[in-house]
Amino acid sequence: MSQQTILFVDDEVNILKALNRLTRHEPWTVLCASRGSEALELLDKTSAQVVVSDQRMPEMSGVDLLQSVRDRHPDIVRMMLTGYTEINVAVDAINRGEIFRLITKPWNDEELKATIRQAFDHFHLKHEIKRLNLVTREQNFRLQDMNRNLEDKVRERTKQLAEKHHELRTAYVQTIRALAEAVDAKDAYTRGHSERVGVYASKLAREMSFPKDFIERVYIAGLLHDVGKIGVPDHIITKPERLTDLEYEEIKRHPEIGARILEPVTFLAEVVPCVRHHHEWYDGSDHGYPARLCGDQIPLPSRVILVADTVEAMTSDRPYRKALSLEIVIRELHTYSGTQFDPAAVRAMLALFEREGDGFLRKNQKFDIYEFIEG
Ligand SMILES: [Fe+2]
Ligand SMILES: [Fe+2]
CATH class of the missing domain: 3.40.50.2300 (Response regulator)
Structure with missing residues (x-):
């Protein structure tokens, strides 16, 4: 009362x-x-x-x-x-x-x-x-406070998730690079080959204005394109002289072996066909292998990787020859555009040479695919 x-x-x-x-x-x-x-x-x-x-x-x-x-x-x-x-x-x-x-x-x-x-x-x-007004006001304040806390918490968690995601992606790429390096190490002459093919291919993909996830896939596929060489006997891979027909047939199995190795890895599902077809010729001729696909049938990343792969090989020393000059490389690209190579990929490569010249081939540059994609 x-x-x-x-x-x-x-x-x-x-x-x-x-x-x-x-x-x-x-x-x-x-x-x-x-x-x-x-x-x-x-x-x-x-x-x-x-x-x-x-x-x-x-x-x-x-x-x-x-x-x-x-x-x-x-x-x-x-x-x-x-x-x-x-x-x-x-x-x-x-x-x-x-x-x-x-x-x-x-x-x-x-x-x-x-x-x-x-x-x-x-x-x-x-x-x-x-009294009721006071209670309402107090509850409003408390609600606002809770809202603010909740927003802060969500922001903090989102940031943590993004960081974890980035860490995971980086670890994933590092693992793949380690694998690629192990393959390249079979032959002193191909050391760093896969990493450089990955770098050149992603630069090509960006030059061709492909979206970020495509560029990432091209990079990963570039790193892994020759992983099947792990199943090719060392003496064939490191043989300095010309290969016999039989040995060449053996080498030609590496895209298929690579694809088979990667097939069980779920998160590489999209990369598998890119690896399998990285030696197909654009004109579908029997120089290409393993499936003799033609034009658009060949996965786009494979066509990009083939150009990057060839440029990397030509501009590296081999036991039987020195690295070729940019001039010769450019001539080769012109010669095989439309037969071996997708003309669109060749055009992008030429544009990159035009703009960056020899600098494009600088070896041992530090490369972070995610910085590259976001930059
Ligand atoms: Fe290859
Ligand atoms: Fe290669």
Whole structure:
């Protein structure tokens, strides 16, 4: 049960007595004051919800008192009880004291009690509204806080995921490079061959304006294109003299062997056909192997890799010859464009030579495929 305290202010003792009598059977705590200053002191010490004041009193008028109450205790419901019914007093009381009701003397007991009850209800209603507003505001703040925390957490987790993803992709490429290097190491002359084919092929793919995931696939396929040489006897791979027909047939098995090695690896599924067909000729002639595919039948990355592969081989020393000059390489590309090579890949290679010259072939450059793709 909420507490109900009312303060009556009147300089006439009889009025205060009458009011006390009137409220005797009500569940209200009644306070009385005969001066404005006394009333204000009482309100500072005790909590009341309703103040009923006379207008005409010595020292301080009722309107002045109620204005002070409004300033100091805005929640207290204020009423004026007066025999003095000049309109300007009423207007003052309403405007300055912001009173709830104006009651005239002499009063009707039941009406006065009903009005006081309304005043208490009014107080408790306002109090409840205020409390609910506060609760709502607090909950809003808490919700905003939770939202902010959630956003921060999501941002943080997304960042962590991106980092993990990058780490995984880098580890994946490093593993593939290690494998490619192991194959190249079978022959001193081909050391670094696969890595360079991967680099040249991805540069070609970018020159041809292919999307990022395509460039990545071309790079990986470039690294792995000769992985099947692992299944070709070393003495054939390292043989410095011209190969016999039989030995050449043996060498020609490396794309198929490579594809077979990679086939069980799920995440390399798209790379397998690129490896299998990296020695097909664009014109479909029987120089190409293993399937003698023609033109568009040959996977696009294979066509890009073939040009990169040939350029890398021609510009590297071999036991039987020195690296060929750029001039000769360019002539060869022109000669075999449309027969061995996809003319689009040749055009891109020539454009790269045009722009970068010998710099394009600089060996042992550091290359990060993901920096390259994003850059
Ligand atoms: Fe090859
Ligand atoms: Fe190769």
